[in-house]
Amino acid sequence: MTAKKTVQRSGIRKIAINTGGGDAPGLNAVIRAATLAAINRGWEAVGIRDGYHGLFLPEQYPDGGLIELTRARVRGITHIGGTILGTTNRGNPLHYPMVDKRGRVYEKDRSDEIMRAFRREKIDALIAIGGDGSLSIANAFAEKGLRVVGVPKTIDNDLEQTVITFGFDTAVSFATECLDRLHSTAQAHKRIMVVEVMGRYAGWIATECGISGSADAILIPEIPYDLKRVAEKIEQRDRMGRHFSIVVVAEGAKPIGGAVSVVSKEPGRADRLGGVGEKVAEELQSLTGKEARAVVLGHLLRGGSPTTFDRLLSLRFGAAAVRALAEGQSGVMVALDPPTVRYVPLKKVAGRMKRVPLDCDMMLTGRELGICFGD
Ligand code: F6P
Numbered sequence: 001m002t003a004k005k006t007v008q009r010s011g012i013r014k015i016a017i018n019t020g021g022g023d024a025p026g027l028n029a030v031i032r033a034a035t036l037a038a039i040n041r042g043w044e045a046v047g048i049r050d051g052y053h054g055l056f057l058p059e060q061y062p063d064g065g066l067i068e069l070t071r072a073r074v075r076g077i078t079h080i081g082g083t084i085l086g087t088t089n090r091g092n093p094l095h096y097p098m099v100d101k102r103g104r105v106y107e108k109d110r111s112d113e114i115m116r117a118f119r120r121e122k123i124d125a126l127i128a129i130g131g132d133g134s135l136s137i138a139n140a141f142a143e144k145g146l147r148v149v150g151v152p153k154t155i156d157n158d159l160e161q162t163v164i165t166f167g168f169d170t171a172v173s174f175a176t177e178c179l180d181r182l183h184s185t186a187q188a189h190k191r192i193m194v195v196e197v198m199g200r201y202a203g204w205i206a207t208e209c210g211i212s213g214s215a216d217a218i219l220i221p222e223i224p225y226d227l228k229r230v231a232e233k234i235e236q237r238d239r240m241g242r243h244f245s246i247v248v249v250a251e252g253a254k255p256i257g258g259a260v261s262v263v264s265k266e267p268g269r270a271d272r273l274g275g276v277g278e279k280v281a282e283e284l285q286s287l288t289g290k291e292a293r294a295v296v297l298g299h300l301l302r303g304g305s306p307t308t309f310d311r312l313l314s315l316r317f318g319a320a321a322v323r324a325l326a327e328g329q330s331g332v333m334v335a336l337d338p339p340t341v342r343y344v345p346l347k348k349v350a351g352r353m354k355r356v357p358l359d360c361d362m363m364l365t366g367r368e369l370g371i372c373f374g375d
Contacts, residue, residue: 007042010326012124012147016055017069018048019083020134024153024167025306026314027083027129032074033318034127034151041326045069046123050086051134052093055117056110066121078315079305090269092133094140097267105267111137115144125330127321129153131165132353133270135333139346142331149321150333150346155301158202160352161344162335166317169309171198171301172208178297179213182246190243192234192284192292196277198301199250200270201260203356205301206250211365216245217372219280221252221260222356225374227280231287233372238290247284249277253374274298316341 007013015038019027031047038045047067048054054065067073067085077084091097093114095107118126118141125147128138131154142148152159155171175197186193195215199205203220210218216237217230234245251273254260261275274296281294306314313336320334320341332343356363366373 004042010041010328012043012325014044014046014121014123015125015127015322015325016046016048016066016118016121016123017085017127018051018129019085019087019153020051020128020130020137021087021089021154022131023082023087023302024155024165025081025170025302025304026166026310027087027153028074028077028080029306029311029314030129030151030153030166030318030321031069031084032077033315034322035069035074035318036071037319037322038069039071041322046121047085051088051091052114052137053088053091054086055121056093056114078311081302081304081306089133090266092137092269094137095267107267111140111144115141115146118146125149125325127151127318127325131156132159132349132351135159135346136350139331139350142346147325147330148346149324149329149343150349151317151321152333152335152349155205156199156202157204158200158353158355159349160354161333161349163338164313164336166306166310166314167302168204169313170304170307171205172212173307174301174304175205175209175297176213178295178300179209179215179246179248182295183214183244186244186246189291192245192247192281192288192290194247194249194277194281194284194292194294196249196251196274196294196296196298198298199252200273201252201353201355203250203253206248206253207356207362207366210248211362211369211371213248214246215248215371217247217374218366219247219249219253219276219374220356221250221254222358223373223375224254224256224258226256227283227287227374229374230280230372231284234284234288234290247280249280251276
């Protein structure tokens, strides 16, 4: 079909693309694929800076809150981490933090202002690339009448309805490489190395890197832990002449009857998790009498070049998002359903979380390898 006919049939002349929440390797690849697929249909593409901020807080952007996405602008970015559009996980427009005259912080729904800004900029449709929070916001805009297609991004892999999110493979591959590196130093010093990984309230990163990287114990949010079980595992290894152990802890893991370690809470954003690795290391040291060290991989998991898997997935997702708009779809998210991609309603994704099923074969494999899950 010619570009002119695609414009006529879809009723779309201009689309916007934004990236929201924590960055993940592959964002730029999605932006490139979506931009080229749009331009090849005769559409114009613009990027919104920093989530929705470029659209509804234009005063903060002297050079403009929107970036024109041309072929030249997206050239050579497939393999680059981060996002050329910028992103934010502050200031959810549905719960935007405002300060009243007395200096008190309150939350305001600013979505109508954003809807007006979309109309003002003559944007016909939005491709929202994000995780749970961003896709819930995208769903709210779809319900207000904007044509929206979501693309599932997060290193945490905790989104429902898609086999995998982009960014996850890169994060797990890097975490596994870190575990490989920690083995030799742990062995040399006969230490317990506790490795804290991101993942929020789901244990995908911890489980997959832990099993692949031969961890001795893996603690995940899905299984509240008892460190006595982990100490028993470490002591059993000692008796077998294995005087070091590697323990992977998901940032959202918590002890039986205890709470998740939260670093800070702020209005308009998700709680910041962290600190569990240090706590686990201290407690294991006192339970076993062995020296323990904690390593936090943290934001390193979000950096670097996407793996081949993530690059290809991101390019497929970006192109599929534009295809969905061209087909007249809206209020959907692109999802991987091998060997293809499909579209699922955003409302089936918004506000939900995909956790590690305890009876899946990956967990059974871990247990059959003798890995302790703290239970
Ligand atoms: O959701 C992605 C993620 O990296 C989580 O794994 C982590 O809890 C969070 O973002 C960290 O966010 P921030 O960049 O605000 O520290």
